Every structure is written in C-alpha cells, then in structure tokens.
Amino acid sequence: MYRPNRRTALQHIAASSIAASITISGTKSSGQVIGANERVRVAIAGINGRGQIHMGVFGGMKNVEIAYLVDPDSRLFKPRSAAVEQRTGKRPTCVQDIRTALEDPSLDVVSIVTPNHWHALMTIWACQAGKDVYVEKPCSHNVAEGRRMVEAAQKYDRIVQHGTQWRSDPKWRNYTADIRNGKYGKLQTANIEIFRPRKSIGTKTPVKPPRELDYDLWVGPAPLHPYRTNLVHYQWHWIWDYGNGELGNLGSHEFEMARWAMPENAAPQSVVSMGGRYGYQDQGQTPNTQLTAYDFGEAKLICQQRGLDYDSPIRMAIEFHTDAGVIRGGKFFAKGKQAGEAIADAPADGLPENYARAHFQNFIDCVRSRKSADLNSDVLDGHQTAVLAHLGNISYRLGEEVPFGKQPADLIDNPLAYESFDGMKRHLVDVAGVDLSSASYRLGPTLQFDGQAEEFVASPAANQLLSGAYRTGYELPKITS
CATH class of the missing domain: 3.30.360.10 (Dihydrodipicolinate Reductase; domain 2)
Structure with a gap:
C-alpha cells in the first residue's frame, strides 16, 4: 500500500484498507467530475530531460497548476522552479521524494518522467493515494509491473494515460x-x-x-x-x-x-x-x-x-x-x-x-470528466x-x-x-x-x-x-x- 513517508513507513496507519480510503477520499479528483474552471494541480516527477516538456505543456494549460517538481537531484530545483514561475507566475514546491507530494490531499495528478524502473511503483502509489497519472513510455520496466499498473488503475478508478503521443x-x-x-x-x-x-x-x-x-x-x-x-x-x-x-x-x-x-x-x-x-x-x-x-x-x-x-x-x-x-x-x-x-x-x-500537447490535453480533459474510456492511450494500451x-x-x-x-x-x-x-x-x-x-x-x-x-x-x-x-x-x- 502507498507509503506516505519512507521514514515513518505507515506508522500512523492501522490497516492498508483504511489508508486507501482516507487518502483517496481527501482528493478532489477521487471520482468527482472537476469543473472547467476548477484548478487541476500537478506534480511532475523527473525534471531533468523530458520533464521540461511536461513543464512547458502543463504550464501553458488554462486552470492547470504545476504544484510540485519532484526529483532526487536537488541541483535541478532552482533553475526548473524559476522556469515554471516565469511561465505561470507561481513557483512550485520542490521535493526529492514523490511520497511527500502524495501526502497533499489537494494534489490531483502525478506526471511521471522518471527512469523506467520507477514507472510502475510510482504509478501504483499515486493511484492508491487517489491521484491520476500521466506516465511516460515505456509504461513499465517488465511485464508483471504493467499488469499490476492496469489492476491499480481499475481498482482505484484512476485516469492513467500512457505517453505515446501519436495516439x-x-x-x-x-x-x-x-x-x-x-x-x-x-x-x-x-x-x-x-x-x-x-x-x-x-x-x-x-x-x-x-x-x-x-x-x-x-x-x-x-x-x-x-x-x-x-x-x-x-x-x-x-x-x-x-x-x-x-x-x-x-x-x-x-x-x-x-x-x-x-x-x-x-x-x-x-x-x-x-x-x-x-x-x-x-x-x-x-x-x-x-x-x-x-x-x-x-x-x-x-x-x-x-x-x-x-x-x-x-x-x-x-x-x-x-x-x-x-x-x-x-x-x-x-x-x-x-x-x-x-x-x-x-x-x-x-x-x-x-x-x-493534444495528448496532454486529452489526459487533462479526462481528469476533469472522469471518463477513462475517452483516453487516447490508456494504461492497458x-x-x-x-x-x-x-x-x-x-x-x-x-x-x-x-x-x-x-x-x-x-x-x-x-x-x-x-x-x-x-x-x-x-x-x-x-x-x-x-x-x-x-x-x-x-x-x-x-x-x-x-x-x-x-x-x-x-x-x-x-x-x-x-x-x-x-x-x-x-x-x-x-x-x-
């Protein structure tokens, strides 16, 4: 189950089922249609290379806020957060561990641009925490991970888009x-x-x-x-x-x-x-x-x-x-x-x-509507x-x-x-x-x-x-x- 803090490791949660219900119920994207004028708050995980594309696209969307930049390398925080602030007028919070961002009940989306070996675990944690996910290709690092991601999206009723833009x-x-x-x-x-x-x-x-x-x-x-x-x-x-x-x-x-x-x-x-x-x-x-x-x-x-x-x-x-x-x-x-x-x-x-841009917009549209069937490339694809x-x-x-x-x-x-x-x-x-x-x-x-x-x-x-x-x-x- 999702660990809200890697050091405390669920010390404050009595049962995994309770953890899921508490975390998910505190998120505005947990099964509710988000209005067109309601802000969608995004955490971008992985900000060295392609993460900058995610920053540029999400930063240019109406009523979408880049709330967090996440990367184990804190050397990237100052220039990347400054770039987001210059584009959007709002400086994001920078953290090294995705689990810190997942603790925020007002966070709606995690956009995953990490190395491949992190794709599945981060996607599943995000789904368990009641967040929707945009995950870059390849979807998984191995076959078993991919199937587990599909199961997580289905169980927690999450919107999960795969980053293959040609779709x-x-x-x-x-x-x-x-x-x-x-x-x-x-x-x-x-x-x-x-x-x-x-x-x-x-x-x-x-x-x-x-x-x-x-x-x-x-x-x-x-x-x-x-x-x-x-x-x-x-x-x-x-x-x-x-x-x-x-x-x-x-x-x-x-x-x-x-x-x-x-x-x-x-x-x-x-x-x-x-x-x-x-x-x-x-x-x-x-x-x-x-x-x-x-x-x-x-x-x-x-x-x-x-x-x-x-x-x-x-x-x-x-x-x-x-x-x-x-x-x-x-x-x-x-x-x-x-x-x-x-x-x-x-x-x-x-x-x-x-x-x-059209692929990211399709994802955000589905985050708002809660219609996973409208995704152009869902997690099963x-x-x-x-x-x-x-x-x-x-x-x-x-x-x-x-x-x-x-x-x-x-x-x-x-x-x-x-x-x-x-x-x-x-x-x-x-x-x-x-x-x-x-x-x-x-x-x-x-x-x-x-x-x-x-x-x-x-x-x-x-x-x-x-x-x-x-x-x-x-x-x-x-x-x-």
Whole structure:
C-alpha cells in the first residue's frame, strides 16, 4: 500500500484498507467530475530531460497548476522552479521524494518522467493515494509491473494515460484504421525501423554521488549499482536494471502504431530477437543493433533497430505489407506497380512530438470528466505495447553468441525478416566496418508466448524475466480485488 513517508513507513496507519480510503477520499479528483474552471494541480516527477516538456505543456494549460517538481537531484530545483514561475507566475514546491507530494490531499495528478524502473511503483502509489497519472513510455520496466499498473488503475478508478503521443494524432488514427479495416488489402507484415544514432556512454569508475543527489532514492526499487557519471541522468536507458534499451524507448511509439493497425485483439504468439552492441566498447548493456520478429498469427511484426553513433540521420518509420501491396512513406504501392498512390492526410514519419500537447490535453480533459474510456492511450494500451518491447528484450538476453555465418533457423517463416537480417549485416559492414568473418552476434531463442496468461510456454528462464526483484521498502504492492 502507498507509503506516505519512507521514514515513518505507515506508522500512523492501522490497516492498508483504511489508508486507501482516507487518502483517496481527501482528493478532489477521487471520482468527482472537476469543473472547467476548477484548478487541476500537478506534480511532475523527473525534471531533468523530458520533464521540461511536461513543464512547458502543463504550464501553458488554462486552470492547470504545476504544484510540485519532484526529483532526487536537488541541483535541478532552482533553475526548473524559476522556469515554471516565469511561465505561470507561481513557483512550485520542490521535493526529492514523490511520497511527500502524495501526502497533499489537494494534489490531483502525478506526471511521471522518471527512469523506467520507477514507472510502475510510482504509478501504483499515486493511484492508491487517489491521484491520476500521466506516465511516460515505456509504461513499465517488465511485464508483471504493467499488469499490476492496469489492476491499480481499475481498482482505484484512476485516469492513467500512457505517453505515446501519436495516439492523439487524427492522421495516425485514420491511417491505421484504414489498414486494420483492409482498405489496402489484408495486413501481412508490419516492418518497423528505428534508426537513431547513439553515442558511446564510455567507461567510468564508480565515484561518490553528489551531495545534492539522493542516489539511493534515485535507484529506488532497482538493484543498487555503484554511482557512475555515465548512469545518471540519461544513460540508464542502456542498463538493464534501469532501462529497456531502444526497443522500449523509441520502439514504444512505433509498437503502439503497429498494434493499432493489427487485427482487433491480435496478440504476440512468439518472438525471436538478435543483435549486439557494435562500434565501441563501453559499459552499456543493451544492443545498439537489434532485429526482433513477432508472430501474431494472422500478421507478423518485424522491428529493426540501429543505433551506431556515426550512423545516418534519425529515421523512424513503419511499412505495412499487405496481400495487395506495400504502404510506405504515405503512399500505397500496389503489387506490380512501380509508382505509389499518395494517401490523403497520411501521417509523416519521424519523432512523435507534433501531437504532444493534444495528448496532454486529452489526459487533462479526462481528469476533469472522469471518463477513462475517452483516453487516447490508456494504461492497458501502454501495457500491451510495452509487452512487445519486453518480449523482444527477453529473447535477446537469453541468447547465445554465434558467428555471423550461422543464419537464424526460424525467423517467423517470413521472407522480409530474412531480408532484414541480411540488411543488418550489410549495415554493420558498410557503416561500422565489422569483419563478419570473425565477428559474432547474439541469437535469442524463439519463445512461444501465451498472451492471455501473459507468460511464456515451457520456458522457465524466460518467465523469470517477466518480473523483477525489488529492494526493501520499494516492493511492488499487490493489488487485491
């Protein structure tokens, strides 16, 4: 249950059920419709990078107040609070621990922009405290966390929006609806490309954390690694205990759109992933080159991720291959035709920033109306999207190093997947100068997945990676009916 103070640890609460009822009943967003002129008070948790986008968007909304800025690194408090005050005329309260903000009964919303390993615990605590939640992608750090978040939102009747902004783009909505409905033929394969150069994080020796940073709190529920300057603030993305690699980072946006175009209720039945970290040697753990293939039964999904630091410019795109042709770059290329037919109002490829404001506004509108069904990307959507990233990473992490001369035995029986593997090899040769005759790649097992039970079939090792271990005081709460 939600701990109002990490030091007192519920000393003043006799029973967890009483704690939930007291906390939730003291919040004006606890099931009541908020009037258009009533102020919605927001706490933004995580204010180093993307948190500044949240500050800018919420700070520009009518009758929305940024009441708290939350971050374990107090060095950020002065400049960030000054920026909010300059924009809104009101200086927010700055705290290091989210639980301090959750004790405020007049707080309505928690906007979570923390490292991934904090997403689930902070969301559940906020739901238990009667707050609504906007949580950045990926929704969770592992599969079990995501399901627990869905359960918490349902039990405590909370509005929980997932931060995949393309969901609020009407062009994407119409585009994927047409694909799902068969306007361009029956969908066979969705092919995702995430080409985003990433520099090496280097190798750093452990040092003492800055006195202004509560590093133990920053680590929170995750295993405690020695503090390094290439871990905090951004490079945690490439460390398994805190991040989910590019598959969970930018991949979340494109997985969400691919799911939107899939047949209704489609779920992954198997996954296989492969790749490695090339071009430099550093302390990063996640792959900067990865190919992942999913079998959804009626349709297949392929995700190509490339992140060499000297790579080509950013490219984020999805091709949809149907039995009638290919949908690519806003055009439909019918089989047997060289020229593509332009699709009216097709969405542009690229980073999904254009509809950030609309996505936040959709969330605030639902906070006011209490209609979770009107969310453009609710916590269940976020969970189902994050599952795809988690499955791919689990296959990769269970893989073995094999020479490039060894072809993957089973790439979901899909010619496009094998073409993608050959493209990955050519890319490593042409861009990174990798000698494939002596190099290796990590080849993960093909894992069968039961989407209903959300567990792997006959793979104890893979099932063990569906959840995580939590440090004392930061255990993931159980959500009982």
